[in-house]
Amino acid sequence: MSAALLIARRELFAYFRSPLAATVIAAALLIDGIVFYWKGLSEKVLSAVALAEFNWVAGGTAFLAGLVLAMRLVAEERQTGSMTLINTAPLKDSQIVAGKFLSAYFMVAVKTLLTLYMPLLLFVNGKVSVGHIVVGYAGILLYAAAGTAIGLFGSALARSQVVAIIISIAVAGALVLMWAVAKATDPPINTFLARLALHHDNQVPFMQGRLELGAVTYYLAVTWFFLLAATKVLEARRWR
Amino acid sequence: MIEVSELYKYYDDRRAVGPLSVRIEKGQVVGLLGLNGAGKTTTLRILACDLLPTSGTVRVAGLDVVDAPDRVKAQVGYLPDTPPVYPEMSISEYLTFAARLRGVSKSDLKKRVDEAIDQTELGDERDRLIESLSHGFRQRVGIAQAIVHRPAFVVLDEPISGLDPAQIVEMRSLVRSLSGEHTVVVSSHNLPEISETCDRLLVIKNGRIVADGTEQELTASQHGMKIQVTVRAAGSGADVGASSQALLSGLGAVRDVRLQRPSELGEGIATLSVSSDADIRDVVCRTLIEKGYGILELSRAERELEQAFLQLLSSGRSSDAEVAADADEAAESEDDTDDAAEATDDGTTADDASEKKETES
Numbered sequence: 112m113s114a115a116l117l118i119a120r121r122e123l124f125a126y127f128r129s130p131l132a133a134t135v136i137a138a139a140l141l142i143d144g145i146v147f148y149w150k151g152l153s154e155k156v157l158s159a160v161a162l163a164e165f166n167w168v169a170g171g172t173a174f175l176a177g178l179v180l181a182m183r184l185v186a187e188e189r190q191t192g193s194m195t196l197i198n199t200a201p202l203k204d205s206q207i208v209a210g211k212f213l214s215a216y217f218m219v220a221v222k223t224l225l226t227l228y229m230p231l232l233l234f235v236n237g238k239v240s241v242g243h244i245v246v247g248y249a250g251i252l253l254y255a256a257a258g259t260a261i262g263l264f265g266s267a268l269a270r271s272q273v274v275a276i277i278i279s280i281a282v283a284g285a286l287v288l289m290w291a292v293a294k295a296t297d298p299p300i301n302t303f304l305a306r307l308a309l310h311h312d313n314q315v316p317f318m319q320g321r322l323e324l325g326a327v328t329y330y331l332a333v334t335w336f337f338l339l340a341a342t343k344v345l346e347a348r349r350w351r
Numbered sequence: 352m353i354e355v356s357e358l359y360k361y362y363d364d365r366r367a368v369g370p371l372s373v374r375i376e377k378g379q380v381v382g383l384l385g386l387n388g389a390g391k392t393t394t395l396r397i398l399a400c401d402l403l404p405t406s407g408t409v410r411v412a413g414l415d416v417v418d419a420p421d422r423v424k425a426q427v428g429y430l431p432d433t434p435p436v437y438p439e440m441s442i443s444e445y446l447t448f449a450a451r452l453r454g455v456s457k458s459d460l461k462k463r464v465d466e467a468i469d470q471t472e473l474g475d476e477r478d479r480l481i482e483s484l485s486h487g488f489r490q491r492v493g494i495a496q497a498i499v500h501r502p503a504f505v506v507l508d509e510p511i512s513g514l515d516p517a518q519i520v521e522m523r524s525l526v527r528s529l530s531g532e533h534t535v536v537v538s539s540h541n542l543p544e545i546s547e548t549c550d551r552l553l554v555i556k557n558g559r560i561v562a563d564g565t566e567q568e569l570t571a572s573q574h575g576m577k578i579q580v581t582v583r584a585a586g587s588g589a590d591v592g593a594s595s596q597a598l599l600s601g602l603g604a605v606r607d608v609r610l611q612r613p614s615e616l617g618e619g620i621a622t623l624s625v626s627s628d629a630d631i632r633d634v635v636c637r638t639l640i641e642k643g644y645g646i647l648e649l650s651r652a653e654r655e656l657e658q659a660f661l662q663l664l665s666s667g668r669s670s671d672a673e674v675a676a677d678a679d680e681a682a683e684s685e686d687d688t689d690d691a692a693e694a695t696d697d698g699t700t701a702d703d704a705s706e707k708k709e710t711e712s
Binding site: 114117118121124125128129191192193194195196197198199200201202203349350351 | 362399400401402403420421422424425427429431433434435436437438439440444448449451452453454496
């Protein structure tokens with residue numbers, strides 16, 4: 112674990128010294144703020160509805176931020192040749208992947224927590240339950256974890272960051288669109304496909320303040336699966 | 352000690368290395384010499400556990416690179432053809448990270464980093480960002496990260512590539528200075544670097560070792576020894592040249608004596624090139640002096656090793672070039688392997704991306 116934390120610290124160091132992380136986080140917060148003001152503060156809606164809208168947009172921006180922040184993690188190192196330093200150090204590939212994931216996820220979590228003032232503003236003129244806020248944030252963080260893992264997987268596959276983000280968006284898009292595919296199919300396949308969808312059936316309960324064990328398990332499984340896939344990609348490269 | 356036995360490395364169906372067997376004893380500075388695409392970088396990457404072999408065994412200090420890669424990595428320091436640095440870090444930050452990555456304890460950290468910085472003479476630059484360093488300093492940082500954990504084995508891939516003459520001299524002495532504490536394997540196609548830095552040379556061609564020995568052994572095995580001698584005696588230069596040529600031609604082991612353009616101007620001065628089957632510099636010297644010739648200069652021919660090298664690699668060179676070109680395409684399509692190889696019917700191969708770039712240039 113200490114090796115993974117060492118990698119994570121270095122990656123955080125790189126994030127703080129490059130404009131990428133600051134730009135991505137600033138853009139995501141700007142979108143969160145604009146949409147929250149527009150949907151939550153400007154219209155006469157129930158506070159719970161406004162909070163659900165906030166959860167929707169903050170989840171989306173956190174997910175995308177995870178994809179973008181993760182695209183450089185392996186691809187950039189391979190591009191510059193610095194991956195050799197890590198590859199030839201006495202580390203396991205799973206430690207490398209864990210460290211890189213933790214760094215990007217930390218940045219996404221910071222971005223997410225910086226939005227905390229927005230739902231709290233609802234207490235000024237409205238009334239929402241703290242439980243709804245907490246569950247909403249749990250959903251956002253789980254969704255973002257899946258996005259970061261998919262981004263890392265894309266980065267492990269590609270040599271260029273552009274290709275990495277394209278792969279990541281393609282994989283994430285396919286999982287999100289599972290919901291639309293489910294609508295076009297008959298039972299029981301549609302139920303199965305709907306449960307595989309990255310957003311709709313699994314994220315909506317969080318947005319509405321309902322904590323569902325199935326959805327939590329789903330996001331943890333997706334995150335674990337793509338981290339494992341990224342580890343296997345790194346392992347396989349040594350044999351190629 | 353490094354033991355390589357029947358090593359093969361294929362990229363898909365293309366052979367980059369193999370069969371390759373070699374044994375490197377502790378404390379040696381060994382040069383891996385070969386043309387672009389010969390298999391040098393692939394071999395070194397396998398020694399550093401950056402790549403795994405397709406078949407065969409590679410043991411570093413008795414540990415197999417496939418069975419115990421983490422333990423092998425802890426004993427190896429590796430400088431690839433491009434220094435694996437992070438431009439946004441300062442030298443000391445980077446070396447601290449590299450040392451921690453290699454398991455140096457926190458209590459030893461500062462000492463080890465300071466030692467590596469001292470050894471590579473980076474003291475004045477230690478707080479500078481790596482992105483602001485010249486190529487030569489980046490190479491030094493690359494070597495510093497390779498030795499910061501005091502590995503038993505240091506593997507350096509083309510350490511002088513891209514350096515200016517002054518930096519080459521410094522780098523040569525730096526590599527030489529590593530020999531006491533570490534076993535060093537250096538790859539290069541730069542003959543002076545190899546011959547002046549290494550105790551032993553391994554000439555690699557088509558992924559195989561085609562010659563193994565000291566510089567003297569390799570040159571002698573190809574065409575004996577060639578020396579150049581400049582003499583002075585009474586008479587015209589032509590007469591002195593003819594008489595000394597006749598004198599030296601009669602010596603045992605001498606294969607050929609040729610008159611050359613005198614290396615300096617003056618009355619009665621002649622320069623001869625003497626090819627022999629063995630090292631007869633002392634015999635030549637004694638014979639000339641006994642016969643009344645003054646010896647102004649006697650040295651081994653400057654391009655002797657180069658000629659030996661070219662002789663060793665002369666056959667199949669065109670195949671190598673073709674294969675290296677094919678490897679370019681393969682590497683471009685095959686992401687980060689950086690190495691690619693092409694096998695032909697006669698077993699020619701090609702190697703890594705860096706070597707390919709040089710081929711292109």
